[in-house]
Amino acid sequence: MREVTTKDRITAAATYLLTEHGADGVSMRKVAAAVGITPMAIYQYFPDRETLLNAIADAAFAELVRRWESADRPVAADEQMREMLADHVDFALAQPRLYAYMFVERRDQARTFPDDFAARRSPTLNLVADAITLGIEQRLFRPDLDLWETALLFAALLHGLLQLHHGARIGMPDAAFRSLCLRLGERIINEIRL
Structure with a gap:
């Protein structure tokens, strides 16, 4: 140790x-x-303070990816996307301030669309993109999808819902909100199917 x-x-x-x-x-x-x-x-x-805060965010991103990659996950890409969605919502509900700093607040080290994502600099969005790629390979998802725009759509839905919930604009308990996120995420998964 x-x-x-x-x-x-x-x-x-x-x-x-x-x-x-x-x-x-x-x-x-x-x-x-x-x-x-x-x-x-x-x-x-x-x-400086920003370097300290960015170190915290980087460690949290690494932990999210480590947790995802170390667990037994389903083989089907659509199931992977469902699990990522649920894991992400659970993380954001359990640690709303850390989530906000990592994904919502302005920071110098934050990755930006499209260049950072296309260069695979986003540890969490890489996982979504990989699942979409797998879904295309498994003939679950349409082959004409723009990989990074589709991944961004999936993430933007989730982040938008979480911001509305954290801002008390969605008036429901966490459990009901989680179910709403899963239902809406399922709609996106269904939209990208073959």
């Missing part, structure tokens, strides 16, 4: 603040106080 370093403690404290209070609740002073070091000591590990 690896020793917990000061950098690990800084990242853990900042992650806690982010998940509890959002990005605005993370300051170098608050992180330092939580770790028990001076605010200036953080700069030995992270040159």
Whole structure:
């Protein structure tokens, strides 16, 4: 087992603040106080607050992908897309502030459509694109689909619904909202079928 370093403690404290209070609740002073070091000591590990926040987002993206790739998944591409949708909704409902920082809020390191996606720089959208590609290979999905636009459509539906729900614009309990997301995601899957 690896020793917990000061950098690990800084990242853990900042992650806690982010998940509890959002990005605005993370300051170098608050992180330092939580770790028990001076605010200036953080700069030995992270040159600025944005670098620290981006490290948290990158670690969360890596964890989402690791979780997805390490679990037993169905072979059929449409089933994979359903599971990704459910996993993503569950993550966003369980950690709304971390989700918002990763997928909604402006940040310098955020990937943008179309160039970053086409260059496969988006760890999570790559999974959607791979499932669509698999669906075409399995003759489940139409071969004329634009891969990245279709992946973006799938993600945009989900992110839009989550923003509306987190903004209290969809007035239903989380369980009912989750079911709504799954039903609407199913409509997109049905639209891209052969």
